[in-house]
Amino acid sequence: MNLSPQQQKIIEIVPQGAPSIVEESLFEVRKKIYPRAVTGLFARWRWGMVIFTQLLFYGLCWVPWNDRQAVLFNIVERKFYLFGLVLWPQDVFYLAILLIISAFSLFLFTAVAGRLWCGFACPQTVYTEVFLWIERVFEGDRGARMKLDSGDMSQVKLLRKGGKVLTWALLAAWTGFTFVGYFTPIHELWGEVWNFRLGPWESFWLCFYSAFTYLNAGHMREQVCKYMCPYARFQGVMFDPDTLVITYDTERGDPRGSRKKGIDPRSEGKGDCVDCQICVQVCPTGIDIRDGLQYECIGCAACIDACDQVMEKMNYPKGLIRYSTENALSQHWGWREILRHVVRPRVLIYMGILSIVVSAFLFGLLTKSSLQVNVIRDRGIMGREVEGGLIENVFRLQVMNVSEHYQFYAVKVEGLPGIKLASDHVIELPAESSRVFTFEVRADPESGKPGSNPISFEIESLLGDAEAHEKATFFIPR
Template sequence: MNHPDSQPIKLVPSQKAAETAEQEGSLYESRKKVYVRSISGVFANWRWILVWVTQLLFYGLPWLQWNGRQAVLFHLVERKFYIFGWVFWPQDVFFLAILLIISAYALFFFTAIAGRLWCGYACPQTVYTEIFLWIEEKIEGDRNKRMKLDKAPMSGRKFGLKAAKHTAWAVVALWTGFTFVAYFTPLKELLGSFVPFAFGSWEIFWILFYGAFTYFFAGIMREQVCKYMCPYARFQGVMFDPDTLIITYDEERGEPRGSRKKGVDPASVGKGDCIDCSLCVQVCPTGIDIRKGLQYECIGCAACIDACDEVMDKMNYPRGLIRYSTENALKKHWGRKEIVGHVMRPRTLIYGGILALVCMAFVWGLATREPLRVDVIRDRATLSREVAGGLIENVYQLQIMNMTEAPRSFEVSVSGLDGIRIADFGGQVEVPSASMHALTLQVRVPVDTGEPGSSNVIHFDIKAKDDTSVAVHEASTFLLPR
């Protein structure tokens, strides 16, 4: 019980704490929508070339046919990956491991040389954002028109434009999801289910799931994915060094900034080459100001270089105020020859050497990959048994994998013990193309052959009739009773 003279305690934050909170601000920055201005130029052309190349591959590969089947198909039901003339089985996971190593070292190598080339030109987030921005510009207009449209109150025109844009985005996103699923379910099956909309539950889930991700990431979230969700933006700093090519602003040449008339010598007005037009900020897909130095939000797309070069041309100033360069090159005023010499440094040579070796190992592995594989499993349920004629029998399961695109006939024989033979077998087996055939064999030997126990080594020989070089010599053991 409270004392009658007591007063309720009021918790009042100290003035110092309040000032500190005001200085630090909110822990979460509210998003400011980035209105990206379209730009043309050398690097913009390269970005669009990569957009066309990557999307022609992605959307086009499922339609290609190879030997009467889909050229690229990761058939999960059959547990086989078809890539043109190659057929990969679960046992080929080794190649997937090498491919992942190649991807990792390629990332290290190209990042050490020229920063975020992958992010700026070939990353799916960048590619689809470019596509969705192009759709938005075609429907709503250029940057200024889009800004005015968003500020305007809702009207029939605004609603129609927004609805058209989001509908176009949704169509692209759903077609992207459909194409993604076509890599795992044969396209013919998907097309057959398209008209009656009779997709399986998993096909529907992945079409909608992948389509929704494309729609929200490329259309709604955009730069937020690169700034806050992509881990590469966070650890790229440890992969850079002072000799890494990055997009840089030449502060020594550009400062102090200021507007002036066309053709005016900057020195005559006490200014640098930068006219403070802010076009480099307007064309940036993440909305940063490259003049503030290297920032983790920069994806290396070089749109600011195209914009600045265009302004320099109009002002009759030399290009390169914003350019690809290195930290050391800016400090020491290196030319192109010195920059190239330092880009190819021990670090990049080591990365490049390892990458080349792993790539050669990958190519060699594919070139020497055996077209025939056989697994021999002795039936442990029956172990060994005596059959008519004084013979001892062991039963074996042979899993014969024909990894080629043509059906083949194989001759099967066994050796290793005196008098060994295969009972009730014609010596030949037919295996369809790119398939596995299970073969049960009853192997028999005379009772007085070999040593008691499982120390008797035998060999199965499987050879293709049309090509004797395609052969497997697989060892196993024969169990004799004690």
């Protein structure tokens, strides 16, 4: 674009004050966090989720199904078993869709109610919760643990620490074993472990995953969420002013300060927050929720439970810290208003995409055939004359029996008058196997035009539970 000097607008860039090059490091030397135990509604929900997810994880790999493991990602045989469903490498599409469904569910939950996944279902949260519980059993709650850590080494300290480390190690080893048990049949793995016949790579992955669990849940804890989790970094993108997040009601709480019980805080010019710091002490990531929404907040709601108990003791209404939205707080909305704003374009778009993908997935699964056929023309022989003046073409059919039982299939060919198979009409295939069968197909040269004629193979299971139609071309020489 050419502009005359008069048309050019010059914007002068003026430095504002001193140049401020501040390089902030995201990582800081960690001060050990001693989360205080918390009870209450959300703590019960979290424990419920811990028990549910762990029963599922530790238990599901032992559930039998048709004389095999119900859920097994057999990477050696390249077959994934999910109860009645068997996925082969060519079904990788279903796994991809499953991942898309998981991702969009996560987006939807996050848009509606923040980091529900992080606070209640993420393995990092779940194992940290369990490891913390073990720590509490051996070393006591926050105060006792801080005292024990700062004190000198003694017999009691050694016993308490040793007991904790041993229990952690056992649980971590069991977790590692279970994890590997989803990729190698777990009963065989169990036998191999006890007879010391574990292969080098299986041993490696078992130790690797156990050590990973031990370090992440025992030592890294909130650092995983703060410095290692990619989701924590981009979850803010899903947030908007109508997203439910854990919020401190500044208007109601500030100015903070201690006061005598029974006194009206307004008479002293104070808000409802007694500045007891319990919300900070229970926080697994060690932040102060009263500073507002921070990326470190994993949405575990421990501070809500803790604050509600304090409010109850003070005879103040609960909910100084609560699930609320930015809009609700600034416009003093009640629950009804908040719920009305759940339905908004962002949520509808996520729901729309999710329902389309889920329907496609279900449709694919329901119409998935246990029989797969590929027709390959024999390139060596195009069309030859055989006895009786008939023309013969040779086809190779790769037939795959994906079902879990032995199958007999009837093979038919259609498309030209009088077209028929020269060889056997019934083929058999063991469960979960594939083979190539050769078929000679014969037809009268007068039944079609010279050149290529469309025909089709009809393959049908004699049990009647699967069928396939495959197109092919029958060649008649001039």
